[in-house]
Amino acid sequence: MGIGNGILGFVEKAGNRLPDPVFIFVWFIGFLVIGSVAAAAYGLSAVNPVDGQAVAAQSLLSSENLRRLFVDMPKTLTGFAPLGYVLVVMLGAGVAERTGLFSAAMRAGIRRAPKALLTPIVVFVGIVSNHASDAGYVVLVPLAGLVFAAAGRHPVAGIAAGFAAVSGGFSANLFPGHLDALLLGLTEPAARLIQPDWTANIAGNWYFIVAMTVVFVPLAWFVTDRIIEPRLGPWQPTADAPVQLSDSELSREEKRGLWWAGLAALLVIGAWTAMSVSPNPPLVDLTAEPTERMTPFYQSLVAGFFVLFLATGVAFGVAARTLKDHRHLVKMLTESMAVMAPYIVLAFVAAHFVAMFNWSNLGVILAILGAEQLSASGLPAWQLLIAIVLLAATVNIFIGSASAKWAAMAPVMVPMLMLLGISPEMATAAYRMGDSVTNIITPLMVYFPLILGFCQRWVPGFGVGNLMATMLPYSFFFLIGGAIMTGAWVFLDLPLGGGETVHYDLNEARAAVQAAPAQ
Template structure:
């Protein structure tokens, strides 16, 4: 990497403070372990002082009043025994674990077979010059289904394509980075992130209110709307704000030639054939799921349930559906493109996808125990009840309340980079608290996603930030981290404003967030005596 110390300064002002503060934080895995230690101390103090709350979902049969829940010490004999005896079950029963592993079995093959990379290249390389920016941004947001592939393929490719079109290559990198990372939660289809976040949401509901099944498509309509709201914001900022500052590109500032891995080469005959076959395979899976839903026997519809719950099997099947869609599409592509020659290669790619999740498994182990121990202490329920009472006292309209959650999530993202780690920290308190106020788990998840997405591109803890910096230095060798931050801050502010406005309007109009997922919920459906559901103003 080129030495940029002389040309850029990253240790002054607010950006320097954010960078230094973020670098002092430990790995998210150890953050959870430290939080567990803090949680133990708090639980001991809370139990000793008799901290309590009235359980909104349980009635004492003798008094007819709400049952009083008291804080439990995590150093009690029962909780110590539970920790050591139930450790395997605590880990394996962590809801996000199964969701993510299943979806990644298919998505990992699609990435390794080259389907995602080829599809992104095909989507942007022949774009008309006038539509180059929006197509790069749109492919970037959709490319989040490909996880890491969007960062390592599309972002450097966007610089090459912009340069070939006579535009500044770093502006292309900025647009792609804003689409991939700033639009992290925006997409036309649910994917891995939905499975991961709703798994945590489900666990957070169940620790307080008992069984509840997450709907992986619970934010589908909302994230699709985010895609079309974020697209013009990034387009305008790229063409009208960012690129004009660079002026004409000076090739003498380039560090070295672009490597062949990101070369803007035409698609081969095999790749074109593979994309066609992948499309047919994806269409076949969609048709199969339609038949399962409306065809003979309707296996994905519970005919015996009440109307609101009839589609529950369909929602529960979507994790498996995306696994099959990604897997068969990748296999069809790979067989035509020559990247999957036999079933042994396919199995090897699936195993490789699991290897990539090694860090996530370690993080999930720590997060699972934090979530479980939080539930054992009863502090989550007590905080939720008291927090709901506190917020209800302010009588905030639901749109304002959700906007506050967006801003808080965006601020926290500057210090804790992992989306799942942050949600695992916030959800055990936030989700039950908002349920008590009549706001659905899907809505709390959507608000979190807006804040988390908008500030991804300016946090020093973003794991791909050094890689993006290298991509920029290929075109301008003195481009430093401070330059990258300054370039991306307008995008972050624009996306935060647009996302906050979107969630406020969405909640205010009480629009469905996804199939079967509304903004508001009836606390009584969770066995709760309502404390006063929020009203949309």
């Protein structure tokens, strides 16, 4: 482990020498502007394989882009999706934290729980929470820190395990969800370039994502308990920790507060259930395709967690007498937003970097050109799929959106692999593996600054380098394990789920193409 510790130490020191994350994004914007001007002057472009139209690099100093930058500046910030998710959930979580609900609940829930099983539980719940979309980042990750702290373990290790599960294991799960519908929905038009009647099946990657869960949980458990937590060292609670935890018995008021909070939680869960199963459910779109009917429900979970935290926090505070009156409640809400001020500042520059990167077309061009180079490699099928995992993992460091990357790469990847006898479902699975594993090591990931803020609340001075060094072992083990799993899946020709297989029938494809004009 000496070499590994040396590498992590180097990453930590180098990362901590970086400027504040706000100015990191400012520098990125500067380099992006220069790169876009040079790319546009050079005439850098790529052909969109869907419509055959050329996608050309756009200078960010053009009149159109400068006008869009200054005219749409408020819209660019308010349209930055993570900002809304974070503020809404943290508004409610701040009340639950300040009334003492989190502290009491953690003490009650962890006192007799075996500490050795905390890590796999946190990782498994984090992976499953992906069905709640981005809510996992703003709910599960900070709670993981609280759980570890309540058990006397280092809270940053809990945050790291939660972040690795929610983000590094983004595509893993036990059941298909909205991400399957989104990515396989993008696979469908790409596959139809070869087979016009090909239809996506939301369960097309089911067995694969279950296997990801089985592989990633023990890997994250090993990394957390054997590498990360020993490296972090013992943690001593400080006076300015976000939640004061102790081994003392719960008071009578705290026990009453937990009962009231539990009743409030049941009411909120019951309300969301009623809005999902009633005759005309507000949270289910009965007019949509079967794979998309639950989309409103998934999209409502951020608001659901806000209501859940607010209701349970208020119920606990009233019963435990830690919430005095409505003015005290407003003060707690205000303090919750004050804590988020640094993130709002960071979100301003991050939102503009992401938007400007999209305006330049550089992300789409790089994805298409990279996919074309991979298609010309001539590798055997299992090696080609591993190469796709590595390509997706590399591109993911610079382009965070899973759907944006796959929308650009699928029209090249999917037809190319189909002609090589690899099914569209397997192409999607390989992409998903690579897209997940490097989310946790790039400051360009939109939630990376938020996770850094969570760590800093427990360990003041915890820097970008510290977080990168903490998450790097997870990314390394996930990438190695994921690449081996993907290659083995193709080599052994295992079923992917929903009746889908790795290999693709070329004769059927040719027949479909020949029959298409007559249809």
